[in-house]
Amino acid sequence: MRAAIIGGTGYGAIELIRLINNHPYLEVGSVVSNSQAGNNFSESYPHLTDIINQPLESFDVNRLSEQNELVFLATPSGVSSKLVPQLMDKGIKVIDLSGDFRLRSQNEYETWYKHSAPEEKYLSQAVYGLSEIYADEIKGAALIANPGCYPTATSLGLLPILKANLADSKSIIIDAKSGVSGAGRGLSLTSHYAEINENVRAYKLGAHQHIPEIEQVLKDETGRMVTVSFTTHLIPMTRGIMITAYVNLLGKISTSEVNDFYKQFYESHPFVRIRPDGIYPSTKEVSGSNYCDIGLHVDPRTNRLTIVSVIDNLVKGAAGQAIQNANLMNDWDVRTGLNSIPMYP
Numbered sequence: 001m002r003a004a005i006i007g008g009t010g011y012g013a014i015e016l017i018r019l020i021n022n023h024p025y026l027e028v029g030s031v032v033s034n035s036q037a038g039n040n041f042s043e044s045y046p047h048l049t050d051i052i053n054q055p056l057e058s059f060d061v062n063r064l065s066e067q068n069e070l071v072f073l074a075t076p077s078g079v080s081s082k083l084v085p086q087l088m089d090k091g092i093k094v095i096d097l098s099g100d101f102r103l104r105s106q107n108e109y110e111t112w113y114k115h116s117a118p119e120e121k122y123l124s125q126a127v128y129g130l131s132e133i134y135a136d137e138i139k140g141a142a143l144i145a146n147p148g149c150y151p152t153a154t155s156l157g158l159l160p161i162l163k164a165n166l167a168d169s170k171s172i173i174i175d176a177k178s179g180v181s182g183a184g185r186g187l188s189l190t191s192h193y194a195e196i197n198e199n200v201r202a203y204k205l206g207a208h209q210h211i212p213e214i215e216q217v218l219k220d221e222t223g224r225m226v227t228v229s230f231t232t233h234l235i236p237m238t239r240g241i242m243i244t245a246y247v248n249l250l251g252k253i254s255t256s257e258v259n260d261f262y263k264q265f266y267e268s269h270p271f272v273r274i275r276p277d278g279i280y281p282s283t284k285e286v287s288g289s290n291y292c293d294i295g296l297h298v299d300p301r302t303n304r305l306t307i308v309s310v311i312d313n314l315v316k317g318a319a320g321q322a323i324q325n326a327n328l329m330n331d332w333d334v335r336t337g338l339n340s341i342p343m344y345p
């Protein structure tokens, strides 16, 4: 199946190409670039020399729909919402890596993203692509809103305990850290080497666009009002996200009981791995892979559960989960093309 990629020279697109290249049923179709159409791919990315030799194309919806069966949008928010209607009107299936179709409420989208919301006609067709939780809906979808990187690590970490009604859904604190590739390839002062090297910076406090996304999923899945305190930090590494979440437990339960319960919850989901009691995951343990690794600790003094959840922001947080969703849409085994072992060390 030929899959086109739009936003061709960004980090999400490059990661899609790396994964599609190892996928037995997908092949890289058109690669569309707004800024570098006409250039050969390896001019922008020499590491792809003799691997991807095709020229970058301009956006032409007729050509795209004739030559490809699926489109991955690796474009910024505010751009995807304009491209999706054109592609869907041609009957082509779309997996969008941006935040444009993740929030169901147009008002909420405009409040947090500061762009005009996508049209309701298309928004209402979007399925939120958290693969482990919405596999059935993803199977029949024509438009997937691929989850944000922080919401993926956070939701997978929190959902088991909240769904079981074992924790207070208003007591959630999430401390999140990301490597710099999470901000994309574009240049900015905060990702400048001298600003990020040997430095840690908290950002977007109370204003992060992932807050409503996390609350939407947790609310949908628990049927209860959920509010979260969510603080993101930029740290001096290239790939990886770690979220450390804290919740007040509603009864007495031990770490090993929570561990068993999480293992059971994710029993049939090969990309979520639960660490044994006393062992907590680190970002390198999932780097380059589609795994989300989770470690858990109950502090009997405070009766609070601490959840540590790590992903590679570019894989499970973006391109890998997008491929996992393509696998679900096509009834392929979810692991297809995603079997690589994490790059450790």
Ligand SMILES: NC(=O)C1=CN([C@@H]2O[C@H](COP(=O)(O)OP(=O)(O)OC[C@H]3O[C@@H](n4cnc5c(N)ncnc54)[C@H](OP(=O)(O)O)[C@@H]3O)[C@@H](O)[C@H]2O)C=CC1
Pocket (backbone or CB within 6 Å): 006, 007, 008, 009, 010, 011, 012, 013, 032, 033, 034, 035, 036, 073, 074, 075, 076, 077, 079, 097, 098, 099, 147, 148, 149, 181, 182, 183, 184, 185, 186, 313, 314, 317, 318
């Ligand atoms: N990086 C990450 O870890 C994650 C990213 N995402 C989301 O995935 C999407 C892609 O992210 P990422 O690849 O990191 O971002 P990048 O900034 O690296 O790439 C985005 C690409 O989109 C294209 N683009 C930029 N502006 C426009 C425009 N006005 N019109 C059309 N195309 C444009 C550019 O490529 P070209 O000029 O070649 O077209 C650009 O390189 C974003 O929405 C991001 O929020 C989601 C989860 C994680």
Ligand SMILES: CC(=O)N[C@@H](CCC(=O)OP(=O)(O)O)C(=O)O
Pocket (backbone or CB within 6 Å): 077, 097, 098, 099, 147, 148, 149, 150, 178, 179, 180, 181, 182, 183, 209, 210, 232, 234
């Ligand atoms: C390190 C860093 O800057 N990360 C980005 C996450 C980008 C992303 O995933 O954005 P969307 O979910 O909106 O697509 C941020 O915190 O905004």
